[in-house]
Amino acid sequence: MNCINVNLSTKTFNKLKVLVYEISGIYFSEQKKYLLETRLSKRLSALNLLNFEDYYNYLKYSSEKELEIKELLNSVTTNETSFFRDMPQLKIFVDILKQIISTNSFGAYKKIRIWSAGCSTGEELYTVAILIKENIFSSNIEFEIVGTDISEKVLSSAKNGIYNGYALRNASEAVLRKYFNKIDDDTYSIKDEIKNITVFRNINLMDVKEIKLLNLFDVVLCRNVIIYFDAESKKKAVVNIYTGLKTGGYLFLGHSESLHSVSTLFKLVGIGKTPLYRKE
């Protein structure tokens, strides 16, 4: 598909920016105008549109607008991720699971529910599943691991569970052998024993009604997602995540993210450099 070489005017940028923001909470500052321009020029080509103003009108008024909003979200999201990303933090995640199990603070029923909010193509979620298989040996506890994302494109790739060597650069040979089927020199597919404890849903973090339908979680990983939001959307996402957590449940953010000046809802119980939050 050839990309159309047209400029995004400031006026149309402002309209598109507001549209993206109102749906997703993702905020494109003036400095990120080039990014929106590059990402959306592919949509202009795909729809045979001549300029961004026409694209904006298509998103607002076309009979296909709902379909195109999905494409818009696929295009504007940043989906970078990898297996075993930020291992020091994931070690703390495993410790927290062990602590939940040992203190039995998850209540009478023996199921632990984990939510990868903004799961992208699934690497974080499958990493969690592998860490559980490798580290938690309590046979009477069941795990349910739910991945959600606003982009349908990344979710479809997550469900396929096929990855290249780059996505798996931090995985050991032993993990590759145990949890993946090798398709060719640089392609691996995740085994069913891992897939079977995972579920993926297309859910917008701005939409509390949809989040409530997921039922409550013991632990939420929302890493490298709210960095793309402005202060207002961060607040909204954090309130929605809080709603989705059990009392006593934990929230992990990305290592460069924090709730400082965003929300006082959670208690900071960070360990070392890991900002870890608890719903009291």
Ligand SMILES: C[S@@+](CC[C@H](N)C(=O)[O-])C[C@H]1O[C@@H](n2cnc3c(N)ncnc32)[C@H](O)[C@@H]1O
């Ligand atoms: C950079 S990836 C992070 C992936 C993974 N959590 C990690 O840390 O490796 C951010 C993901 O958040 C998703 N996202 C952005 N805004 C969202 C929203 N409002 N609701 C749900 N997901 C969103 C994007 O589609 C993207 O896949």
